[in-house]
Amino acid sequence: MDVRRITKGDFDRIVEVIDHWWGGPISTFAHPIFFYELGGEALVVEEGELMIGFLLGFLATGTGAPHAGPQETGPRIGYVHLVGIHPDYRRRGVGRLLYDRFTQDCRAAGCVGMKAITAPGAEGSIRFHVALGWDVQEVEDYAGPGRRRVVFVKRLA
Numbered sequence: 726m727d728v729r730r731i732t733k734g735d736f737d738r739i740v741e742v743i744d745h746w747w748g749g750p751i752s753t754f755a756h757p758i759f760f761y762e763l764g765g766e767a768l769v770v771e772e773g774e775l776m777i778g779f780l781l782g783f784l785a786t787g788t789g790a791p792h793a794g795p796q797e798t799g800p801r802i803g804y805v806h807l808v809g810i811h812p813d814y815r816r817r818g819v820g821r822l823l824y825d826r827f828t829q830d831c832r833a834a835g836c837v838g839m840k841a842i843t844a845p846g847a848e849g850s851i852r853f854h855v856a857l858g859w860d861v862q863e864v865e866d867y868a869g870p871g872r873r874r875v876v877f878v879k880r881l882a
Contacts, residue, residue: 726819728826731767731779736760736774739779746809755781766803766830770819770867778819781807782827786836803831805841820878824857827848832881851875 736757743752761766763783770778782805805827809817831839843850845863855861859877867874 726777726822727771728768728822728870729771731760731764731769731781733760733777734738735769735776736764736767738776739781742811743774743809746812757796759783759806763806766824766834768826770822772814778823779809779813780805780823780827780846784831784836787840799814800837801831801835803827803834803839811818813831820853828879828881832839836881838881841877843877845873845875847875 726802727742736755739755740752744750759781764781766782766784768782769776783804784801785804786799787802805824808820808823809871822858837860839861841854851861854877857879859879862876862878863873865873866874
């Protein structure tokens with residue numbers, strides 16, 4: 726498996742396959758901003774010439790703490806927005822490979838931590854992040870009134 730930076734062709738392919746890979750409509754989460762404006766750290770994994778996974782992530786300023794608001798200045802964090810793994814390649818280390826590479830990139834950029842969120846009930850995502858050593862906290866009203874989210878935080882040394 727080879728990990729590399731995303732290209733426009735990769736992004737176009739992600740938009741084509743994401744609903745199938747996720748098992749439902751989620752393509753709006755693959756917004757073009759995560760390629761054009763924030764795609765410098767986005768990654769894909771290939772086996773041969775087949776894209777088998779992707780990670781849309783970016784570097785941001787903020788504390789990485791679950792309750793922290795926006796920061797105009799402050800430490801850098803890596804934010805994982807969306808990850809997709811081809812259904813035939815799940816549980817083969819593709820997600821771990823993507824997260825390891827993104828973590829390396831975050832460390833190299835001087836990030837102090839990483840952050841990701843998911844909806845309550847996304848048990849696979851929660852188990853995955855816990856297995857990788859991320860702290861997990863459910864936060865009420867995180868995404869607005871009555872919209873709680875599970876917030877994952879990982880400190881980087």
